[in-house]
Amino acid sequence: MIQPQMPETKNWRFHRDVENLGWLTMDTPGAPVNTLSRQAIMELEQLVERFEELAQTGELVGVILLSGKDSGFIAGADVSEFDAMSDFSVLPEALKRTHALFARIEALKIPMVAGIHGFCLGGGLELALACHYRVVVNDDKTRIGFPEVNLGIFPGFGGTGRSIRQAGPVDAMGIMLTGRMLKAGAAKGMNLVDKLVRHRDMLAWEARKAVLQKRKAVGAAPFQKLMAMGPLRSYVVGKMRDQAGKKARKEHYPAPFALIDLFEKHGDDWKAMIRGEIDAFVPLMGSDTASNLRRVFFASEALKKQGTKGVKFARVHVIGAGVMGGDIAAWCALRGMSVTLQDLDMERIKPALDRGKKLFKKRLKKKHEVDAAVLRLEADPEGKGVGRADVIIEAVVEKLEVKQSIFGGLEDRLKPGAILATNTSSIELERIAEKLKAPERLIGLHFFNPVAQLPLVEVIRSTFNTDAEIGKGAAFALAIGKSPVVVKSAPGFLVNRVLMPYMLGAVERVERGESKELLDAAAMAFGMPMGPIELMDTVGLDVGKSVATELGHAVPEGSKFDALVKAGKLGRKTGEGFYKWVDGKAQKGETPAHADLAGLGRELVKPLVDMTEVVVAEGVVANEGLADIGVILGTGFAPFLGGPLKARKDGKA
Known part of the structure; x- marks a missing residue:
């Protein structure tokens, strides 16, 4: 024809x-x-x-x-x-x-x-x-x-x-x-x-x-x-x-x-x-907004090109069924992995399974899909899943000796090529791995709370690691639909390092009598998705105190922050912290009037921007672009500003 x-x-x-x-x-x-x-x-x-x-x-x-x-x-x-x-x-x-x-x-x-x-x-x-x-x-x-x-x-x-x-x-x-x-x-x-x-x-x-x-x-x-x-x-x-x-x-x-x-x-x-x-x-x-959002888009797309090609992941074992560990396990099951979740007993594991089922119902809609996801998330108090897992993630309390003891008991049970990872939020990997026979095998996979909402995973590289381990870690993050940013093992890594001065600075202002509602409103007027006091409650005051101490920021004895932690008022997860929480929402009072909310917000955010510059200068991340996209994905920092360092260059932070 x-x-x-x-x-x-x-x-x-x-x-x-x-x-x-x-x-x-x-x-x-x-x-x-x-x-x-x-x-x-x-x-x-x-x-x-x-x-x-x-x-x-x-x-x-x-x-x-x-x-x-x-x-x-x-x-x-x-x-x-x-x-x-x-x-x-x-x-x-x-x-x-x-x-x-x-x-x-x-x-x-x-x-x-x-x-x-x-x-x-x-x-x-x-x-x-x-x-x-x-x-x-x-x-x-x-x-x-x-x-x-x-x-x-x-x-x-x-x-x-x-x-x-x-x-x-x-x-x-x-x-x-x-x-x-x-x-x-x-x-x-x-x-x-x-x-x-x-x-x-x-x-x-x-x-x-x-x-x-x-x-x-x-x-x-x-x-x-x-x-x-x-x-x-x-x-x-x-x-x-x-x-x-x-x-x-x-x-x-x-x-x-x-x-x-x-x-x-x-x-x-x-x-x-x-x-x-x-x-x-x-x-x-x-517009500046469109230009900055394009910058964020390209940076996010670049993250998807990381990771070792052709690596397959089918089974994940998570140790620690607390909020972070349980939610990491549920997310992996949602994304199609078979997951075993380990803790001391079923009493500790069951709440995580219940939260997982809620997540599946919210995200999957169809009953047969929910039922399949529930079957993929299995309680494993005895840790039988370790030897079958392609990825083992530790997510227990932020105590060095506890983490060291867990990894010491795992090393000989791993199958060849399995990823061994910690979800530590602030402790250097070298310290956790120092008693391992093969310390190069341990990497960091640092997720953020809430796991189902925040897309970032910090893939933490110690002085022991090779490109192969880090490449597999980035590939796993991509396989479960997360965005990996590789960071050097240093106290607080990237996100917690820059968040802590910002959050603690706001807490200190509340300690001096300033309105927490006003400070949160000012941060949001600047462009943050959540104010620093509400964020501290969301992270958990116990976690916040632990990370602050690890990074050298003392929480003063007798402060309101210290008193809340000692009283077990740890924020959203206990129903009360700086705010009272009902059905997952902070109960806020009236916000006092302020002549320049966005200006106050810039003032509050300044310690975060300053610390981002320090982190880049120290080589914790490879360049300014990675720092900007990491802080955006990990903290929600105003995407329309292009990230903290781009905002500072433009005179907006």
Whole structure:
């Protein structure tokens, strides 16, 4: 069969079959995922022009758009081009050109059907929404959404209006404002996609039928559109602003609020919404917030490239069923590992199993998945799982002699190649390992509380370790969905070293009579996710005191801090610390008025920033970029500022 002459492209493959169906496959060269680079968009422009010509002559009856990548459909626009694209002299024209291209796709006289598997995000979803029909693989790997808000922007290729057209204003705005990714069934329920298939090998057949039957996607139901009309839109906008304000401050993260403003103006007309996108989008792309969030994105992506390749982990043994040990064990089971959890007796292990089941129910939803996770988390008071485990993690009390005795009894029971790790939060590994026959085998895997929420794991390297042990430790962190940052064994490592002066400085101010509510509010006004006093309660006052002592910060006898620890009022886990806690929430009094909350916040955060500089100077982390991303992931330090050292360079901390 003679193929029509097509433009030469690097990102796309095209062929026409005997039914005059066009098969367009995206396959970004030399990359694990497809992205809509400027080159890819220009090539697609040439292809669409050719489709128009072939449709006119009857040589093409439809186009099926697929991905050549196993990872998924299209992961979005090419973020590596965003810095260059943020130039105001370039961006508006580039956006207009893409808008025009997607409008031409929508206006094609022949059907264009998207066949989606895996990731379909951002600009990829916007392209799919410009197609006439969408077929999606209904499996656990499929994820559909608009993550742009996490980069300080919102959809800019027409996705605002087209998602509202398909899903209705409330659902569409909800996924754009939160950046959450949908599974295939949820996307179908929202009308973002039209047909589900069970396997990827069914995509082509179902997409072919969609073209031949000239199927067209159906828009949102009339009752859904009512929420964008007249007074109802004002009500919806008010609710959206309230919700957005609870999650972030407008001055810190302007994108959600700019999107809500756009909806307030044009929410009842999806085409007007698209036309208004560019003017609202351009200032966001060039903002400091977007620039810093891109920096955080690239640093986070770089962490995923660490670790020894090809290492497999199936079994984990955790020693210590306290809050940290139990939650580490539950997280590993949630991520598919078989886990044995050891402590002195079942009485100590059972609360950890109960917390694990709560986590599974919250994260997994389906009963059979919860039941499977429960079976993967096994009580093991006698430590029988040690010899079978690929990873052994000690998470007992922060006492050197206790840790040394545990590891001394484990060494001869390990299987070859197993990782031996401690979750110590402050003790140098060299001291823990000094009595081991093979001290090079012990690494640190330092998790953070709450384990299910904080993504960082510090992979701690002692003077004994080789690259092989550290590489395996980083690979394990990645295998359980965490972000590894390699740090040198030194008191407090990275995160606790920088956190402690910040938290203790705030505690000292409370000891002098300042309002804990005011200090917490000031830190949050600066951009921290939680204030230092609430954080101390969350970490646990006993843990805080232990780490402070290990780092040389004495907790004075007779201080309020000391009295609370002696009274067993250890914070959130005991129901009372500096605050009283009810249902996991700190009960706070009124916050006194203050003329400059954010300024007070900068003052509070200064010891953290100062110590981050010291840690880099001492070589605890390899460079400033790793220090910034480590502190962001481990403490929640304001991502919109790019990290403590970037914030200081910019004069904002």
